[in-house]
Amino acid sequence: xxxxxxxxxxxxxxxxxxxxxxxxxxxxxxxxxxxxxxxxxxxxxxxxxxxxxxxxxxxxxxxxxxxxxxxxxxxxxxxxxxxxxxxxxxxxxxxxxxxxxxxxxxxxxxxxxxxxxxxxxxxxxxxxxxxxxxxxxxxxxxxxxxxxxxxxxxxxxxxxxxxxxxxxxxxxxxxxxxxxxxxxxxxxxxxxxxxxxxxxxxxxxxxxxxxxxxxxxxxxxxxxxxxxxxxxxxxxxxxxxxxxxxxxxxxxxxxxxxxxxxxxxxxxxxxxxxxxxxxxxxxxxxxxxxxxxxxxxxxxxxxxxxxxxxxxxxxxxxxxxxxxxxxxxxxxxxxxxxxxxxxxxxxxxxxxxxxxxxxxxxxxxxxxxxxxxxxxxxxxxxxxxxxxxxxxxxxxxxxxxxxxxxxxxxxxxxxxxxxxxxxxxxxxxxxxxxxx
Numbered sequence: 001x002x003x004x005x006x007x008x009x010x011x012x013x014x015x016x017x018x019x020x021x022x023x024x025x026x027x028x029x030x031x032x033x034x035x036x037x038x039x040x041x042x043x044x045x046x047x048x049x050x051x052x053x054x055x056x057x058x059x060x061x062x063x064x065x066x067x068x069x070x071x072x073x074x075x076x077x078x079x080x081x082x083x084x085x086x087x088x089x090x091x092x093x094x095x096x097x098x099x100x101x102x103x104x105x106x107x108x109x110x111x112x113x114x115x116x117x118x119x120x121x122x123x124x125x126x127x128x129x130x131x132x133x134x135x136x137x138x139x140x141x142x143x144x145x146x147x148x149x150x151x152x153x154x155x156x157x158x159x160x161x162x163x164x165x166x167x168x169x170x171x172x173x174x175x176x177x178x179x180x181x182x183x184x185x186x187x188x189x190x191x192x193x194x195x196x197x198x199x200x201x202x203x204x205x206x207x208x209x210x211x212x213x214x215x216x217x218x219x220x221x222x223x224x225x226x227x228x229x230x231x232x233x234x235x236x237x238x239x240x241x242x243x244x245x246x247x248x249x250x251x252x253x254x255x256x257x258x259x260x261x262x263x264x265x266x267x268x269x270x271x272x273x274x275x276x277x278x279x280x281x282x283x284x285x286x287x288x289x290x291x292x293x294x295x296x297x298x299x300x301x302x303x304x305x306x307x308x309x310x311x312x313x314x315x316x317x318x319x320x321x322x323x324x325x326x327x328x329x330x331x332x333x334x335x336x337x338x339x340x341x342x343x344x345x346x347x348x349x350x351x352x353x354x355x356x357x358x359x360x361x362x363x364x365x366x367x368x369x370x371x372x373x374x375x376x377x378x379x380x381x382x383x384x385x386x387x388x389x390x391x392x393x394x395x396x397x398x399x400x401x402x403x404x405x406x407x408x409x410x411x412x413x414x415x416x417x418x419x420x421x422x423x424x425x426x427x428x429x430x431x432x433x434x435x436x
Contacts, residue, residue, distance in 0.1 A: 016190035030055030032397035055397030078302030109151035161342035162311035162329035215290030297329040404405025
């Protein structure tokens with residue numbers, strides 16, 4: 001059963017809501033109190049929450065999942081400021097054992113490789129990791145029209161197409177927030193400069209793109225279905241029909257380089273384990289994402305394929321669509337170049353955003369109204385808790401003064417307008433013990 005609620009407008013005005021208070025320039029800290037009946041309800045039983053305040057506005061947090069004051073925007077703003085909100089509330093880290101959360105949502109202008117290694121790991125057959133900077137007039141062909149000219153680009157070389165190679169991040173955060181929010185939408189701006197062998201193969205096959213493969217490592221935060229809390233899952237697959245940005249070489253077929261756009265949710269919807277979590281992101285955490293610059297020499301084939309090799313030396317035979325040269329990983333016959341899906345050469349990365357609509361872990365309250373509205377502020381609020389537990393009910397009272405115009409140059413300063421209003425807040429809380 002979903003949580004249900006309704007306002008009770010009490011005709012007798014059980015609790016006075018407004019005192020003799022000036023609003024505008026002369027604002028002061030409001031008062032607020034809260035109590036509940038019964039104090040120890042049963043799950044499914046209606047709880048009445050009584051609020052008394054002389055504030056202009058009152059918000060109420062019921063304390064259960066999604067409605068906790070300590071994980072709210074308003075608490076972050078009260079204790080810090082608007083700019084610090086993302087780091088205090090928005091990003092909810094689930095790093096284990098006190099480990100550092102290795103996550104940087106945007107890849108821009110790293111100054112040192114040490115900073116890169118704080119956010120990224122490299123795996124597979126790679127060499128020559130470096131930061132390179134190009135100006136608009138001297139971009140190499142593969143770097144034309146990248147988004148951040150004049151800033152450092154991450155560059156590394158894939159040295160062996162037979163070995164899965166790429167970069168790894170460990171977000172340790174919720175990434176998905178419901179299918180309606182386009183979860184897992186990702187942007188990776190990268191350029192590939194092929195070695196001579198790869199260029200020859202792609203010129204023959206007329207295929208300028210590199211398949212985008214992702215490895216997702218997840219862990220359940222709570223039990224769901226047949227799987228217990230702590231269950232870990234790993235999947236490596238191509239994200240639908242998604243590909244990396246255009247493969248830029250000296251060949252005309254390569255076309256103009258473009259950004260790569262992907263939806264990691266494509267992996268979720270096609271995976272029987274992950275699919276149920278797409279709309280319940282709070283039950284799952286993304287521990288690790290492997291982003292492959294090369295994954296397989298050719299497109300994977302069914303286990304009935306006659307072509308089986310252990311090219312990467314991991315002891316496992318893999319199935320391919322055509323016969324390969326084990327020494328190079330290239331198709332033996334030119335006619336099979338159309339199956340080629342590997343890469344060997346230089347990789348450039350200038351932008352990385354995983355989950356532009358990632359799961360938003362802040363919690364929300366309900367607005368009990370305003371002294372300026374016709375109905376005023378609700379005195380009594382009814383709520384039903386679905387499950388047992390101890391919940392902290394918090395009422396937040398707010399008074400807001402007139403906008404501060406002096407000293408603001410709107411041609412230069414277009415920051416959050418919230419900072420231009422004096423606001424005074426008070427809180428009151430009470431504990432509710434819900435039993436079976």
